[in-house]
Amino acid sequence: MAKCTIRYWASAKEAAGTAEETVEADSLAAALEAACHLHPDDRFRRVLGASSLLVDENPVGRRAHGEVAVTDGTVIEVLPPFAGG
Numbered sequence: 001m002a003k004c005t006i007r008y009w010a011s012a013k014e015a016a017g018t019a020e021e022t023v024e025a026d027s028l029a030a031a032l033e034a035a036c037h038l039h040p041d042d043r044f045r046r047v048l049g050a051s052s053l054l055v056d057e058n059p060v061g062r063r064a065h066g067e068v069a070v071t072d073g074t075v076i077e078v079l080p081p082f083a084g085g
Helices: 010-016 028-038 042-050
Strands: 002-008 020-025 052-055 075-079
Touching (some): 010 075, 020 028, 028 075
Parallel strands (some): 002 075
């Protein structure tokens, strides 16, 4: 398992109650599941499900989260939809 950092922005930060945290995982899917265990409320899951994700500054897009590997030092950014223009 690798130690990776999850950074939360805007409403994701509010839902998590923190700007970032470290989890142990071997894939993006495992990292997100670890975050859900830390924040078991529905609001966090809803925000996470609506968010765009970056892994080491690269957009995940529609790739299966289980196929996106993470290693020690990987940074995952959780970017919820932003309002305004």
